[in-house]
Amino acid sequence: MESDIGLWGVPLAMLGGAIRVSTPFIFVSLGESITERSGRINLGLEGTLVFGAMTAYAIAVVTRSPWLGVLGAAGTGLCFGLFHGWICKFPKVNDIAVGIALMLFGTGLAFFFGKPFIQPSAPGLPAIAFGSWSDIPQVRAALNVNVLFLVGAALAVILWWGFHNTRLGLIVRVVGDSSDAARAMGLNPNLVRLVATGVGGAFAAIGGAYLSLYYPGSWNERLSSGQGLMAVALVIFARWNPLGCFAAALLFGGAGALGPALQSVGVTKGYYLFYAAPYVLTLVIMIATASPGRSLAGAPGELSITK
Amino acid sequence: MAEITSGSLAPAALAAPRARGILEWIARRSEALVIPLAALIAGLGVFSLFLAALGKSPGQFFELMWRGGFGSWFSLQNSLQRASPLLLAALCVALPARLGLVVIGGEGAIVLGGTAAAAVGYWLTGAPAFLVIPAMGLAAMAIGALWIGSIGWLRHARAVNETISSLLMAYIAIALMNHLVEGPLRDPASLNKPSTHPLAAAYRIGNIPGTEVHWGLVLGIIACVFSWVLIEKTRWGFAARIAGGNVRAAQIQGLAVGPLIVGFTALAGSFAGLAGMVEVAAVQGSANASLAAGYGYTGILVAFLARQNPLAIIPVSLLLGGIAAAGGLIQRRMDLPDATVLVLQGMLFITILLSDTFYGRFKIFDPDRWSWGWKERA
Numbered sequence: 001m002e003s004d005i006g007l008w009g010v011p012l013a014m015l016g017g018a019i020r021v022s023t024p025f026i027f028v029s030l031g032e033s034i035t036e037r038s039g040r041i042n043l044g045l046e047g048t049l050v051f052g053a054m055t056a057y058a059i060a061v062v063t064r065s066p067w068l069g070v071l072g073a074a075g076t077g078l079c080f081g082l083f084h085g086w087i088c089k090f091p092k093v094n095d096i097a098v099g100i101a102l103m104l105f106g107t108g109l110a111f112f113f114g115k116p117f118i119q120p121s122a123p124g125l126p127a128i129a130f131g132s133w134s135d136i137p138q139v140r141a142a143l144n145v146n147v148l149f150l151v152g153a154a155l156a157v158i159l160w161w162g163f164h165n166t167r168l169g170l171i172v173r174v175v176g177d178s179s180d181a182a183r184a185m186g187l188n189p190n191l192v193r194l195v196a197t198g199v200g201g202a203f204a205a206i207g208g209a210y211l212s213l214y215y216p217g218s219w220n221e222r223l224s225s226g227q228g229l230m231a232v233a234l235v236i237f238a239r240w241n242p243l244g245c246f247a248a249a250l251l252f253g254g255a256g257a258l259g260p261a262l263q264s265v266g267v268t269k270g271y272y273l274f275y276a277a278p279y280v281l282t283l284v285i286m287i288a289t290a291s292p293g294r295s296l297a298g299a300p301g302e303l304s305i306t307k
Numbered sequence: 308m309a310e311i312t313s314g315s316l317a318p319a320a321l322a323a324p325r326a327r328g329i330l331e332w333i334a335r336r337s338e339a340l341v342i343p344l345a346a347l348i349a350g351l352g353v354f355s356l357f358l359a360a361l362g363k364s365p366g367q368f369f370e371l372m373w374r375g376g377f378g379s380w381f382s383l384q385n386s387l388q389r390a391s392p393l394l395l396a397a398l399c400v401a402l403p404a405r406l407g408l409v410v411i412g413g414e415g416a417i418v419l420g421g422t423a424a425a426a427v428g429y430w431l432t433g434a435p436a437f438l439v440i441p442a443m444g445l446a447a448m449a450i451g452a453l454w455i456g457s458i459g460w461l462r463h464a465r466a467v468n469e470t471i472s473s474l475l476m477a478y479i480a481i482a483l484m485n486h487l488v489e490g491p492l493r494d495p496a497s498l499n500k501p502s503t504h505p506l507a508a509a510y511r512i513g514n515i516p517g518t519e520v521h522w523g524l525v526l527g528i529i530a531c532v533f534s535w536v537l538i539e540k541t542r543w544g545f546a547a548r549i550a551g552g553n554v555r556a557a558q559i560q561g562l563a564v565g566p567l568i569v570g571f572t573a574l575a576g577s578f579a580g581l582a583g584m585v586e587v588a589a590v591q592g593s594a595n596a597s598l599a600a601g602y603g604y605t606g607i608l609v610a611f612l613a614r615q616n617p618l619a620i621i622p623v624s625l626l627l628g629g630i631a632a633a634g635g636l637i638q639r640r641m642d643l644p645d646a647t648v649l650v651l652q653g654m655l656f657i658t659i660l661l662s663d664t665f666y667g668r669f670k671i672f673d674p675d676r677w678s679w680g681w682k683e684r685a
Contacts, residue, residue, distance in 0.1 A: 043470065087657065090664035096409050096470055098660050100607060105653025111646030226478050233471045272489065276482035279475045286475075290467045 009138055010261050016142025017257020018250050019149055020215045024049065024207035025249035026152035028231035030159060031203025033240050035081070037163065038196035039176040039189070039302030040088060043099025045204040046228030047106020048080040052205025053212035054114035057219035060122035066213045069122070070148075073209040074202040080106060081201020085194035095304055103228070117219050125214045148210050152246070155203075159242035172196055176300030189302075204228060230282050237285045239298040255281045331674035338672035343614060346662035350655035357650070363641055375636035376629025383629075387520045390628030392417075394527030395582035396606025397613065397620045398534055399455065402575040403469070404615040405538055406568055407551040408462060412473030413579040414603025415480030416454045418594075420447035420580025421587040422484050425503040425594035426492055428510045428587075436509040443510070444584050451580020452573035454480065459572025463565045469572075481599050488595055502595035512589040523585035527624070530578050534617035537574075547571055579603065605631075608656050627652070 028045050035042050042048075055076045056069035063069075084102055088095045128150075131143030163169040175182040175192040182189045207227070212219045234252060238244030259274035355365035376386045399413035424443040431439045458476060461467040487503075494504040512522050538544035550557035550564050557564055582602060587594050609627055613619035634648040670676045 087661055090661065092663045092666065093660060094409075094663065097611060098657070100409075100411055100470075101611075101653060101656035101660055104604060104608065104649065104656060108646050108649025108653045112644050112650050115644040115646070226474070229471065229474055233468075233475065236468070236471075270486060270490065272482050272486040276479045279478040279482070283472060283475045283479070286467050286472060287461060287465055290465050 007265065009265050012138050012142050013261035013264055014254045014257045016138075016144075017261055018254035019142070019145055020253070021256040022249040022253025023146060023149045023152055023210045023215075024227045025231050025234060025252050026149070026156065026246055027207030027210070028204045028228050029234045029238065029245040029249055030152065030155055030242055031077075031081075031200035031207075032232050032235045033238070033242055033245055034159070034172065034203070035193075035197045035200035036235055036303055037176045037240055037300055038172045038193045039179070039300050040085070040095050040193045040197055041099065041232070041304060042081065042084050042102075042197055042200055043096055043229070043232060044080065044084055044102025044106060045099075045200070045232065046224065046226065047103040047110075048077050048201045048204040049106075049208035049211070049228040050224050051080065051106045051110040052077050052208030053223055054110040054117065054208075054219055055205070056209030057122050057212040058114065058117045060213055061117055061120045064123055066123050066125045069213055070125070070206055070209045073205040075205075077201040077203070077205025077208075078198045079201070080205070081198040082194060084201065085190075085197035088197075089190040089194065111221050114219055114221075118221075121218070122213060124217050125210070127214070146210070146214050148206070148214065152249075156242045156246035163242070173300070176302055178301055204231075207231075226279070230278060233282045233286055237282075237289055240300065241298065252278050252281065334672050334674055338666065338669070339614065339616075341672075342662050342665050343612065343659060346658045347612070347655065349662075350651075350658035353658065354651050354654050357654070363643065367641060368637060371637045371640055372630060372633045375633025381519075382632060384519045385632040386625060386629035387518075387524055388628070389631045390624040391521065391524040391527045392582045392586055392602040393606055393609050393624040393627055394524075394531055394620060395578045395585070396602045397609035397624060398530055398606075398617060399451075399575040399579035399582075399603070400607050400610035401613065401615040401617055401620060402534060402538075402571050402578075403455075403459065403568075404610065405544070405547050405551050406571055407554070408459070408568070408572065409470045410455060410458060410473045410572060410575065411470055411607050412455070412458065412475075412477035412480075412603065413575075413582075413606050414599060414601070415473070415477035416451035416576045416579035417583040417586070417603050418484040418598045419454055419480045420451045420583030421591075421598040422487055422492070422503070422583070422594040423447050423450045423580070424584035424587045425506065426487075428506045429492075429504045432507055439510050440512065440588065443588060444581060447580040447584035448577035449580070451583070452577040455576025455579065456569050456573030458576075459568045460565075462572075463568045477603065484594070484598065485596065492594070494593065497593075497595070500595055502593040505593045506588060510588065511592065512585065521585070521589035523582075523589050526581065526585060528621060530581070531617045531620050534574075534578075538617065543567070543570070579606075605652065608652055611656065612659050 028049060032042065032045055052073035056066070056073035059072040060066045060069035080102065084098060087093055087098050125146055125148060127144045127146045129140065129144050131140035134140055163173060171187060171192055174185060175187060175189045179189045182192070208224070211223055211227070216223070230252060231249075234248045235245060238248045255278040258277045259271050262274055263271050355368070358365045358368055375382050377383055396413050396417065399416060400410060403410040424447040427443045427446040428439060431442060454476060455473070458469050458473045461472055462469040489501045492503045493501050514521050515525065538547065546557065546562045547567055549560065550562060550567055554564060583598060586598060591597055605627060609620055609623050613623040630648055630651065634645065637643060637647060638645050667673070670678075
């Protein structure tokens with residue numbers, strides 16, 4: 001029963017990696033799916049994620065409570081999202097460009113305030129050991145599931161159900177499909193989009209909190225490698241469906257775990273190329289699922305990116 | 308470019324039609340200058356509040372920024388040096404923007420251009436410099452054109468969103484550069500910081516005589532002027548502006564939108580690639596991870612501040628180059644983290660985008676709505 005499982009380590013490490021790496025993708029893409037369903041696109045979630053990671057880490061260092069950190073991160077994410085929503089309500093302001101600006105601003109601000117927190121260590125988020133039945137350390141490692149992953153999975157189901165079965169879900173979808181129809185129903189599209197962008201920002205920041213408080217579990221300026229941005233592409237791939245977002249996030253997590261998994265079994269050549277796997281996968285999926293002349297199935301009608 | 312204003316067509320019976328014509332021309336033209344300047348000042352104002360809230364002196368900040376960026380010949384040269392990659396990186400955003408595309412992955416073309424230039428410079432060791440340096444430039448421009456041009460092609464042929472794909476391609480480019488620099492192209496002598504073989508001294512780009520500023524600045528300015536002429540004075544530029552306004556209308560007019568998009572994005576990418584080559588040949592001396600220094604991202608800000616106008620990119624690059632040049636001084640004297648410059652850039656970016664909403668709102672810029680007697684009633 002020695003732990004020599006050879007090449008089986010690769011798929012096992014990828015499974016574990018998929019669960020570990022996917023959580024930020026799940027939160028960012030669920031948040032973005034709410035925002036995009038309301039007809040706006042927030043490309044600034046990358047900045048929100050980094051700022052959320054910094055806030056969560058800083059609060060956890062000071063208060064020694066990781067959950068307060070997650071809460072604080074969600075608060076700052078809400079602020080970033082509301083800020084984006086507020087700016088975009090002005091006529092002629094381009095929501096994609098504002099997203100890029102907020103991406104730079106959020107990361108800049110996170111580096112600015114995060115400098116003193118690079119050194120101290122914060123308490124991490126707890127994980128549940130689903131693999132305790134096994135004697136194989138790799139299996140145990142792969143099935144050590146963080147609580148936030150489970151929360152994200154539950155949220156995906158709730159959102160999927162909620163979009164189609166609740167009044168709130170209907171409001172968001174109407175606003176996203178046609179501002180005129182929404183106004184005719186007596187809804188204020190700008191207000192709905194403001195709230196939807198705010199909630200999306202809060203979700204993205206929780207994804208950031210996971211990065212700094214669990215995996216990789218530290219705060220530094222190279223913490224995020226574009227997860228916030230890939231998640232936006234992932235929402236399009238998932239056709240704005242929360243369950244699709246969850247599945248796509250797992251797929252991306254698996255791709256992201258490919259590099260470290262191969263390294264762990266001794267493949268050292270060209271591992272930089274394997275680190276590019278999630279980006280290549282995103283790009284390939286975008287190319288495969290986009291098509292000219294035909295609007296995407298399930299796309300919110302007011303979304304600037306698909307117009 | 309001077310359009311015929313309504314003033315110059317008005318009857319000569321009015322007191323000073325010529326003077327009014329000039330005034331109207333100034334009014335129409337000044338909107339594009341006054342609003343960005345006001346936004347810039349507002350952005351600096353917000354940043355001052357930010358500093359004040361942290362207990363730092365905004366006055367000292369601006370004084371140091373002036374001293375470190377523009378106040379002396381020494382600091383001005385430093386700013387010009389830092390402005391030169393920004394010129395080319397900003398063109399990578401501004402050219403596609405005229406077609407209505409938001410391409411933000413110039414960083415990828417920069418790192419690959421620099422890597423290609425370093426590889427070519429090494430492979431051609433021994434050949435005369437007047438051949439090798441242009442070959443390095445061409446290789447860098449070719450890979451940049453291929454990289455960003457393919458984003459344009461994907462946009463046109465497959466409707467793949469160019470903003471996201473360009474950024475993904477930037478990450479892929481950086482991974483590719485890391486792979487090449489640590490693997491096939493690595494100089495075994497570079498231990499701590501994997502790099503390509505250093506360029507022979509003859510293949511380095513020197514400084515403009517009498518200055519400490521390398522020739523990349525001149526290349527950048529030429530590229531900006533060239534792009535301005537292309538957009539404003541040629542039929543391709545005209546076609547691009549129409550397509551940027553409304554793709555359907557352009558297609559109905561019989562314009563070949565596909566070649567326009569691919570051509571403009573490829574040209575944009577070639578400029579970014581050239582920026583990478585200059586970075587290698589004038590500054591670094593070899594290709595390594597320092598190539599991904601964020602010029603591509605600052606270039607986005609420059610292009611938006613310049614409102615995608617290639618000529619306006621020149622002063623805006625100098626301004627942001629100056630801010631970057633003063634960054635070190637500000638950091639040391641005011642005990643601020645090095646991300647301060649990023650925060651300032653972000654604030655400027657947001658205020659400039661917010662200012663978009665003010666176009667067409669002020670009567671003073673629109674002679675047709677003037678009400679103090681200048682405008683003759685029909």
